[in-house]
Amino acid sequence: MRFKMLGPLEVTHEGRPIVLGGVKQRAALGFLLLHPNQVVSTSQLLRALWSVEGAPATARKILQNAIWGLRRALDVDEAAQTPATLRTQSPGYALQVDRDLIDHHQFLRWVGEGRAKLAAGAPEEASLLLRDALGLWRGPALSDLAEAGVLWPELTTLQDTRLGVQEDFFEAQLACGQHYTVLSELEVMVDNEPLRERSCGQLMRALYRCGRQADALGVYRRLRAALVEDLGLEPSRELQVLQQSILTHDPALQLGESGTAVLTRTPAAPFAELPEPSSVARPRSAAHPEPAAWQRRRASILLVGTAPSSPLEADGPDVAPAFDTAAARVRQEIEESGGVFAGAMGGVSLGFFPAEPYGDQHAERAVRTAVALRDLFTEARERGPRESGPGVDVRVAVATGEALVQLPTERGAHPGSVNGVLLHECQALLPLVPAGEVQVCAHTHAATQGQFAYQRVAGAQESWRLRSAAATAGRNAAAGDGNGGELDLLVGLLEHTRRWRRPHQAIVLGASEAARGRMLTELRDRLGGGPNPPLVLSFDGTRMAEEGPYVLHRRVVAAYCGLTEQDSPTETWKKLEAAVGELAQGQGHANWLLCQLGPAPEVAEQRLQDLDSGERRSARRQFIEEAAQRRPLVLINNAVHRSDDVLQEFLEDMERTGRPLPLLAVTGARPEVSVQDRYWLGSKRFVTTITLDAPSDTDTSIERLTESQLSLALEGAPRG
Structure with a gap:
């Protein structure tokens, strides 16, 4: 039995075509062939067969009938040595087939x-x-x-x-x-x-x-x-x-x-094909909006190649899931570091770090991400297949220069893309990288030689192999306690939050409250620069809890509006009016927000701390939601282990809007906080844990737990 996808969909057995059913049955088979030997969820198949708006009420039943018809069509020779089997496997279906049978x-x-x-x-x-x-x-x-x-x-x-x-x-x-x-x-x-x-x-x-x-x-x-x-x-x-x-x-x-x-130069990828984005715009329907325009800008491109450690595993049944797991880990690491994940195919993943908003630091971010991925896969391989599945070797190439870049559209409707000669240079570099190593081009080496130690590689293509991370100079060395890498990660999380417009919590664990405080103070200073800085609000949850419920809502609104305790009621009103005027949708909405948010000018005693009615809370939620879309919100609390009620109250209340919120909450805590206490968050938030001290046994188990779930960003973590 052979499957032909490179043209009209065809299935043949012993040279004779197999008759398939209607469009839905053919589409289901085509989508499963794009993901052979993998479990494709029912929800994925439903989205592939219908748009969200166009799915009928009987869509799930139609899909079940299509799968039943495919099973009958493919069940032509049970004695064949390499049959194609369509299995039902939670949470969907898997087409088990020898990949060599697919063109x-x-x-x-x-x-x-x-x-x-x-x-x-x-x-x-x-x-x-x-x-x-x-x-x-x-x-x-x-x-x-x-x-x-x-x-x-x-x-x-x-x-x-x-x-x-x-x-x-x-x-x-x-x-x-x-x-x-x-x-x-x-x-x-x-x-x-x-x-x-x-x-x-x-x-x-x-x-x-x-x-x-x-x-x-x-x-x-x-x-x-x-x-x-x-x-x-x-x-x-x-x-x-x-x-x-x-x-x-x-x-x-x-x-x-x-x-x-x-x-x-020849763009070569030795173990798999890499999707190369086209620079030609294609017509899109309303359900598939146009991607962002191509721009020429400086960037660092990251190519990550993964391959089975053992040749005996190269064609095993677990290879495809291992590649999917590897691609998910690569994507997480790139995005958490502020980069753009541009795609993956067959063991090769592509990401890039544009110069804006990082200036000359984009090359350093790319190399740090490469190092983190190398270490991650090396550790996973050393733990053995019982923990991480088939062993996977990794090699990483980084190239820096000018490229054609297509940034992701808002809310991820289209992923980012990169094209041009720089991509070909990076593709040509990847085959030269030994397993478990990181190799960079001459431009990347020149931009990062102060942060990393390299060894020049002999050959026609000038390149440099990473030896180790050197003593970090300049900006990172100023990080007092040597936490430059952690600061970079936090800055990257903000960019990730800004790009994907979803809340994220970073938990900084360290025994010394003073050390955590110094690091978080430097973080606030670093976030305050740039053309469009976020709103950064530091607070002490224990003290704020004494001011009554929903106090953080009031503080955030006041910070966005620029209110101070010295403002008179008239000055407060003017500042609120100016802020609301920029955000409100229509004069009626603006009047309602002003009525709920601000004190009346003639009542000098009334401040933002008055009664928290349901309507007032709704107005604050709407105001913060709109303001954060223009200026992301960063909340910093260095002692969340003493009192997390204020922050938790704020986050849970903001989730009721149901709208994605670009919010980063950075919270310090002692390392002995339990596993349950570390992940307070609901289903719409993500968590990253950063340990400043040497990790304890408990910390190590947490890191391994989250790695087994593909990343440190956990969704749906239950509250202890």
């Missing part, structure tokens, strides 16, 4: 082999493998489902991967001197994908070698015009250098030795 996975295997040959300097062999891989395509992936209205992100990823492999094939052909052979295919590629800089550079080189210098320069002019007019961007530095090389008839171009080394 998509055969494509990925040949691509991996072809890219390895290209990286090893064997372009002729690479060209044959990559051509065979591309020959498996019979049209757009699952084109029959796409025609029926299916708009899955996985289909876009598959198409983007195909384009990247086409560019690899062109690179191999150019390296073999076959510029005449690939010229027509390159021209079609550039016509269809006019903003892909790599293929444009390949076409320029092919045209030049065919004696068509003017046409090669014309490709550059058209690309530049499109970038400037549509995106307000200039072509990359590498393309500009290529243009100058053509103008000056650089001999290296004619000889096939690249005068623009980055453009001709």
Whole structure:
């Protein structure tokens, strides 16, 4: 039995097609084939088959009927050695199938082999493998489902991967001197994908070698015009250098030795294919809004490759879940450090750290994240399969420079993407990294050599291998007690909260209240800078509890409005009026908020501490909710172990709005706080625990517990 996804969905048995049912049955099979040997939840399948708004009341029953029909269709030969079995497994279904029976996975295997040959300097062999891989395509992936209205992100990823492999094939052909052979295919590629800089550079080189210098320069002019007019961007530095090389008839171009080394580097991933985001906008429906515009900006790209530690495990049944677990851990680490997770496929995960809002620190953040991931997977492998499943080796590559960046849209409607020559440079670097190591490009090394110790790696591509974290200088050294890494993590959590607009609590454990206080004071100072700083409010929950219920609500409103105890009622009213005017939706809503939030000007005794009616609490919730969307809220309490009632009251009350809230609560506590007490939070909040002292046995068990759940950010932790 064979499954064909690279074109219309087809299933054959002994060369004969198997008749499938209607669109829903075919769509269910197509989605399961995108996740072979994995449990796909019923809710995932329902979302794949219907939009949230378009699902009928009988959707679950229709899905069950589709699964029943698929089981009958696939049950054609029980004696086959490699049958495909559709199992019911909580919380959904799993299609158990040999991956070699799926053309998509055969494509990925040949691509991996072809890219390895290209990286090893064997372009002729690479060209044959990559051509065979591309020959498996019979049209757009699952084109029959796409025609029926299916708009899955996985289909876009598959198409983007195909384009990247086409560019690899062109690179191999150019390296073999076959510029005449690939010229027509390159021209079609550039016509269809006019903003892909790599293929444009390949076409320029092919045209030049065919004696068509003017046409090669014309490709550059058209690309530049499109970038400037549509995106307000200039072509990359590498393309500009290529243009100058053509103008000056650089001999290296004619000889096939690249005068623009980055453009001709081979993007290779030895153990799996990496989705390469396309820079061409695609039409989207109202249910699938347009992603953010592409921007050229400085960034550090992080590629994380994972592979089974033992060759015997490479085709085992637990490999796919192990890759999924690894990708989840990589995503968590990148996002918690303030980066953007751009996708994963087959053991390779992609993330990036844009220079804004971190300035020159984006490279340092990327390397610190790489180190954390290396240590995480190394420790998990050493604990053995009983705790962490099949052993997984990790290798990480980091490249810094200019890239085409597409930031995530609000509330995660579209993930972030990164493209351009820098991505290809990082892809070319990854195969050179030994298992368990971190390797960086020359630009990353130059930006971070004060924070890390490196050893230069001999080879054509200049790179540096990380040895250890050096004594941190400058900003981190000023962190008094050497907590620069913890401060970086907290700043990253704020950016994560700001981006995804969801509440998060960071619990800082340390025996010394003074040490915790110094660290939290420095955190407040660091968060206070920048063009759009958050509202940071430090408080003592024990003292505030004496002021009555919902005191933190009143303090937060007062802080957003800039109120002080010295303000007269008239001054208080004016400040409230100005703040409400910026946030309220309509004059009627503004009048209601003012009436509930502020004292009447003529009543000098009435302050914000008066009676907390239900309507007043609702008004405060609405005001804080709207204000936090514009200016995220950070609450800092250094002694939450003494009294967490004030903070807990505030967080639980704010959750009643049901709207995502960009809020970071940083709370200090003694390390002996119990497991139950550490996780006070409800289902809508996330928790990260940071230990300043050497961890005790209890702390270690907590860290292991959270690692087994893929991250330190726990949802739904019960209150003790």
